[in-house]
Amino acid sequence: QLQLQESGPGLVKPSETLSLTCSVSGGSMRSSSYFWGWIRQPPGMGLEWIGSIYHSGTSHYNPSLKGRLTMSRDTSKNEFSLKLQSVTAADTAIYYCARGPIEVGATTWFDPWGLGTLVTVSS
Amino acid sequence: DIRMTQSPSSLSASVGDRVTITCQASQDIAKYLSWYQQKPGAAPELLIYAASTLQAGVPSRFSGRGSGKRFILTINSLQTSDIGTYYCQHYDNLPLTFGGGTKVEIK
Numbered sequence: 001q002l003q004l005q006e007s008g009p010g011l012v013k014p015s016e017t018l019s020l021t022c023s024v025s026g027g028s029m030r031s032s033s034y035f036w037g038w039i040r041q042p043p044g045m046g047l048e049w050i051g052s053i054y055h056s057g058t059s060h061y062n063p064s065l066k067g068r069l070t071m072s073r074d075t076s077k078n079e080f081s082l083k084l085q086s087v088t089a090a091d092t093a094i095y096y097c098a099r100g101p102i103e104v105g106a107t108t109w110f111d112p113w114g115l116g117t118l119v120t121v122s123s
Numbered sequence: 124d125i126r127m128t129q130s131p132s133s134l135s136a137s138v139g140d141r142v143t144i145t146c147q148a149s150q151d152i153a154k155y156l157s158w159y160q161q162k163p164g165a166a167p168e169l170l171i172y173a174a175s176t177l178q179a180g181v182p183s184r185f186s187g188r189g190s191g192k193r194f195i196l197t198i199n200s201l202q203t204s205d206i207g208t209y210y211c212q213h214y215d216n217l218p219l220t221f222g223g224g225t226k227v228e229i230k
Contacts, residue, residue, distance in 0.1 A: 047159075047167065047210055049219040062218045096166055108214045109157035111169035111178065 002027040004097050004114035012091075012121050018084040022097030022114060029075045030055060035100050035107050036073065036080045040093040041116075048093075052100075052107050053080055060107065087121045094118050125149050125213050129222035135230045142198040144225045146189075146211035154190045155215040161224075162207040170209075171196065203229055 008020035022036070029036065038050035051061040051071050059071045065084065073080035084091060095117055098110035126149035136142050146156065154174035159167040169178045171187040174194055184199040198205055206229055211222040 046223050047212070047221040049212075049221070052219075060217050064218070106214065107217065107219065108155075109169055109172045109212065110159075110167075111172075113166040113168070116166050 002099060002112055004099065004112065006095060006097050006114045006117040008095075008117060008119070010118060010120060012087055012119060013123050014088055014121055015086055018087050018091060018119055018121070019081065020095055020097075020117065020119070021079050021081045024078045024080075024099075027099075029073060029078050029080070032056075033102055035102055037098050037100060037107070037110060038071070038082050039096045039098060039110065039113075041096070042090075042093045043118075050082065050084075050095075054102070089121050092119065092121045124218055125152065125215060125220055127211055127213055127220050127222040129209075129211060129225050131225060132223065133226040133228070135228045136201050137230045138201055138203060140201045142201050142205075142227060144196045144209055144227075146194040146196070146222050148192045148194070148213055148215075150215075151191050152213045152215035155213055156187075156189070156194050157212045157214065158185075158187055158196045159210045159212065160205075160207050161210065165207075167210060198227075201227075201229070 005023045012018045032055045035052045037052040053059040053071045061069045068085045070083045098113040100110045128147045156174045158171040161167040175187045208224045208226045
């Protein structure tokens with residue numbers, strides 16, 4: 001059974017870089033049948049897709065993040081990561097990592113999800 | 124970006140009731156739609172993909188239908204374990220976007 005676990009600092013200062021890692025267990029990231037993604041949820045609010053990365057290393061980002069985002073993956077460690085630069089209070093959220101199937105060459109739905117990790121941006 | 128609009132934003136129903144949640148896309152997304160359930164304090168879980176395909180392990184009281192711009196999630200015979208917030212998500216193109224959510228409570 002595939003499981004995902006987010007890790008990283010729970011508190012980041014404004015203007016600094018938020019870095020999170022998602023560790024995958026119970027399955028391999030080497031499969032070309034899946035993509036790996038990040039989604040976030042500000043406290044009490046809805047869900048926002050952050051970005052997705054594929055086994056090839058190709059990634060797609062939400063344009064709303066305006067060039068602040070970098071995603072990477074390390075298939076030898078079975079983990080993928082995100083770095084979000086120049087954070088503000090608006091980046092305070094629960095960050096989830098998830099996997100999804102690639103259908104007709106495209107990103108699709110998310111299943112399963114990690115438990116999520118709360119990141120607060122504050123000085 | 125494709126805008127996903129859910130209605131209602133919240134509802135209260137009795138155990139055993141039939142509940143329907145609507146998701147409207149701002150443009151035609153064929154059947155590229157998924158539904159999630161998020162229980163309080165937990166991560167979202169996939170219920171339905173391709174508008175009407177039930178994810179393995181999801182109770183059969185959940186069903187989805189629709190295509191194009193209008194989609195419906197139905198819970199037949201609401202149970203106390205169904206409380207939470209429900210989200211739709213399109214995957215017709217990028218960026219992926221979610222609906223604003225529908226909070227379901229027990230009356």
